[in-house]
Amino acid sequence: YEVVTIETVTETEVVGQVVGFQVDDILFDSSEANIREEYQSELDAVGSFMNDNSETYAVLSGYSDSTHTREYNLELSRKRAESVQDYLMKNANIGEDRFILTWYGKDNPVADNDTAEGRAKNRRVEITVKKP
Secondary structure: OOOOOOOOOOOOOOOEEOOOOOOOEEEOOOOOOOOOHHHHHHHHHHHHHHHHHOOOEEEEEOOOOOOOOOOHHHHHHHHHHHHHHHHHHHOOOOHHHHHHEEEOOOOOOOOOOOOOHHHHHHOOOEEEEEOO
């Protein structure tokens, strides 16, 4: 028997207008999904903005570097996006319905995965706050 693996890529488009709120990427340690203390004030600002603007929602996009398997990186990037969502839900009391989570593993790097500095930049969650 021959095993054939079919990989499906689904493209989605999140329709909404980006609001005037800019946040830096939330970076993570290697193989970790825990929020680093240095990013808590940034996330608190996101939560405060979203609470002041109840029509907004956040798209949380998780990423990893390229040091592990595709499956591992996808799972880790999902956990990172969920970690940011959990932080905002717990600390800013924002409902789960105001988040869209996406995860990409090692895809869409913002830096070179051949260097430690580049890999550190790729281990991230991008936050985009939008309104319908």
